[in-house]
Amino acid sequence: MRHWDEIVLSHLQMKELLAAQKRGETDATLSLDLNLSTVPVTLDAEGVQLQPAERLTWEDVAFINEDENSCFHLTPESINKIQAFSPETNRLYTLYPTASAPTMLISGIPMHRIKESDPHRDTLAKVQTLRPLTGQVLDTATGLGYTAIEAAKTAAHVVTLELDPAGLEVARRNPWSQALFGNPKIEQRIGDSGELICDFADSSFDAILHDPPMFGLAGHLYSADFYRELYRVLKPRGRLFHYIANPDSKQGATITRGVIQRLTAVGFTKVTRRPEAFGVVAAK
Structure with a gap:
């Protein structure tokens, strides 16, 4: 139907x-x-x-x-x-088909795993690292909205942040993204997550899903300064999932080691690799 x-x-x-x-x-x-x-x-x-x-x-x-x-x-x-060009970021966003849910290409780079997985399973793997996902949730990178949509199935409220309105223009034409615009439990904010994070009060969220663009496109979202803000807005005993990259790749392994070191340095505990989701989880 x-x-x-x-x-x-x-x-x-x-x-x-x-x-x-x-x-x-x-x-x-x-x-x-x-x-x-x-x-x-x-x-x-x-x-x-x-x-x-x-x-x-x-x-x-x-x-x-x-x-x-x-x-x-x-x-x-x-x-x-279905594509949109952003003069602000000089990036082209294109809806890319798969046998499951589509992903979005950002200047030719897919924003979900499409080898040995698909965007739908990729999203489920990320969200499942924080099950049960309840209360107030922060999604730091909207994209096509899959993470926010999945989180909103069990969370009371989801705040999702998107840098580029051009990406949302593509999402509006994506059948799989419609709940992003129609679910009252999802609140969208536009801007750089590195700046918007400062707007939230201490201990605002029960869980944070941090799925930033690749390190080369958004290095500041992998910085100790940003992690310190994530720690600040997370409630005591709250949990963070941080998507990184394929842990079996040389680059992914290197970035993962740095992420773990910086998360630990700003106060996160129980920092644990979750290779099935290409990331790590941490607690406050």
């Missing part, structure tokens, strides 16, 4: 249509919301009837199928690639 009226497609759905066409089928089942649900569609010589007012020609199918790195928003008038 579909819960969103917009149509978003990728090469993965087009390959299904082309395979059905090759088999000579006139009826098929297709997802119009990037794998959240499926609906029946009708194939004929000219194209595919998706729903009463929406249709794809076979030329449209070929056009979408040619681009394996993008998702497309379909309207009666046009087919639009």
Whole structure:
């Protein structure tokens, strides 16, 4: 059952249509919301009837199928690639399809694990490190909103921080991100997490999910000064999950060692590696 009226497609759905066409089928089942649900569609010589007012020609199918790195928003008038350029950060944000939930490319770099995992499982692995996740939760990097959405299923309130409005523009077109904009338990704030963290009172949060961009893009979010602020706003006995990188990679192992040292130096205890989630957990 579909819960969103917009149509978003990728090469993965087009390959299904082309395979059905090759088999000579006139009826098929297709997802119009990037794998959240499926609906029946009708194939004929000219194209595919998706729903009463929406249709794809076979030329449209070929056009979408040619681009394996993008998702497309379909309207009666046009087919639009879901991406946004940020003049503030000089970064291009693109919705990237997978067999599960899509991820977002930030100037070509995926913001979720897509090898040996997928964005949905990646999100669950991060959130599960802090189970049971209740009370007041801080998510330091909104992205597509998956972490905030998952946390809000059990937490009383989630505050999520996003540096770049261009990223949220992409999220608004993503079927998997809709609860980010419709769930009253989720509060969005725009700005640099390194600055916004100073706005919160001491001991504001029961848990913090810190999933920053890679070190090369946001080194200040890996600094002792920022960790000191995380410690300050965390309640006593509160817990932190810090996503880092693949601990088995040379760079990931090096960054992880530094993170553990700095977290410990500012007061965090029980700093423990969680390799299944590519990060560490710590307590106050």
